[in-house]
Amino acid sequence: RGAKRHRLPWLSFAESGAEPAHGQLSLIGEMREALARGEFVLFYQPKVDLQAGRMTSAEALLRWRHPERGMIAPGLFIPFAEQTGFIREITPWLLDQVMGHAAAWRRAGSAVVPSVNLSAHDLLNPGLADQVAELLQRHGLTPDALCLEITESALMEDPTLALTLLDRLSALGVKLSIDDYGSGQASLGYLKTLPVNELKIDRVFVDGVADTPKNAAIVRSTILLCHELGLSVVAEGAETAAELDWLRANGCDLVQGYVLARPMPLEQFLAWQSPVV
Numbered sequence: 384r385g386a387k388r389h390r391l392p393w394l395s396f397a398e399s400g401a402e403p404a405h406g407q408l409s410l411i412g413e414m415r416e417a418l419a420r421g422e423f424v425l426f427y428q429p430k431v432d433l434q435a436g437r438m439t440s441a442e443a444l445l446r447w448r449h450p451e452r453g454m455i456a457p458g459l460f461i462p463f464a465e466q467t468g469f470i471r472e473i474t475p476w477l478l479d480q481v482m483g484h485a486a487a488w489r490r491a492g493s494a495v496v497p498s499v500n501l502s503a504h505d506l507l508n509p510g511l512a513d514q515v516a517e518l519l520q521r522h523g524l525t526p527d528a529l530c531l532e533i534t535e536s537a538l539m540e541d542p543t544l545a546l547t548l549l550d551r552l553s554a555l556g557v558k559l560s561i562d563d564y565g566s567g568q569a570s571l572g573y574l575k576t577l578p579v580n581e582l583k584i585d586r587v588f589v590d591g592v593a594d595t596p597k598n599a600a601i602v603r604s605t606i607l608l609c610h611e612l613g614l615s616v617v618a619e620g621a622e623t624a625a626e627l628d629w630l631r632a633n634g635c636d637l638v639q640g641y642v643l644a645r646p647m648p649l650e651q652f653l654a655w656q657s658p659v660v
């Protein structure tokens with residue numbers, strides 16, 4: 384394999400910007416091969432329900448186990464996959480993998496609900512609801528065994544088209560979650576219109592919440608707002624015991640963050656025991 388074949392997205396972004404077309408084509412080819420060779424792997428990070436005191440759901444987070452570069456974080460290749468449309472090949476694979484895992488968890492007696500991140504591109508695909516329905520049936524899962532996470536910024540690309548899709552997914556019975564809440568430019572109006580079950584507060588607001596009055600004000604009022612609207616609230620990125628205590632004391636429903644667990648490979652995730660929260 385020549386050096387050219389190893390040009391990777393983060394390199395081509397960093398370079399001068401010349402000759403993008405050729406480089407990008409070979410990168411898409413490389414990602415396609417990586418997918419076929421099983422180099423994409425899912426990690427899972429627990430979402431812990433503070434009331435129940437245990438994990439009730441978990442987020443699937445993609446990594447690329449590159450033969451030469453080691454484990455590559457999604458922030459380095461997902462944007463490229465979205466920009467080129469290659470995400471359209473990744474998402475069906477992701478959904479199939481995650482539903483396969485969920486079905487196995489159910490056979491083992493666990494009711495943990497996995498969530499899958501959708502990209503802006505996915506929200507423009509009107510066929511996605513049918514694909515999801517077909518996969519649920521193939522895996523013998525009820526729709527409430529799956530949660531889909533959608534960011535505000537992805538929603539804003541084409542809100543009308545996205546809403547049509549979300550309505551169809553919601554009608555199916557799939558759980559929907561707003562991701563990175565507060566970091567995009569979605570208006571409160573969307574909270575009223577969107578058929579969502581859950582809202583995840585962006586970690587910039589959770590960071591230092593116990594001793595940052597402005598963050599505390601934002602998180603506390605978001606929790607109250609969500610509860611008024613019947614949404615459950617996840618605090619993303621809690622890293623300290625002080626943050627966890629604060630979130631519990633202020634009625635946050637679920638916590639996902641390094642203080643409880645990092646994203647883990649499947650085997651490690653299956654062996655993970657929730658600490659007493």
Ligand code: C2E
Nearest residue numbers: 444445456457458461500501502620621622639640641646
């Ligand atoms: P996200 O959906 O908001 O996922 C949460 C990110 O926060 C994950 O980063 C997770 O590892 C990180 N995180 C969780 N707890 C903590 C914490 O306590 N502290 C800190 N500093 N970080 C924490 P990750 O896995 O690198 O993923 C980054 C983003 O890439 C995700 O943000 C999501 O937007 C995207 N992504 C990941 N997997 C997929 C995928 O399968 N499909 C799509 N479309 N996007 C994905």
Ligand code: MG
Nearest residue numbers: 442500532562
């Ligand atoms: Mg997410």
Ligand code: MG
Nearest residue numbers: 562563583619
């Ligand atoms: Mg998030």
Ligand code: MG
Nearest residue numbers: 534562563585
């Ligand atoms: Mg994010």
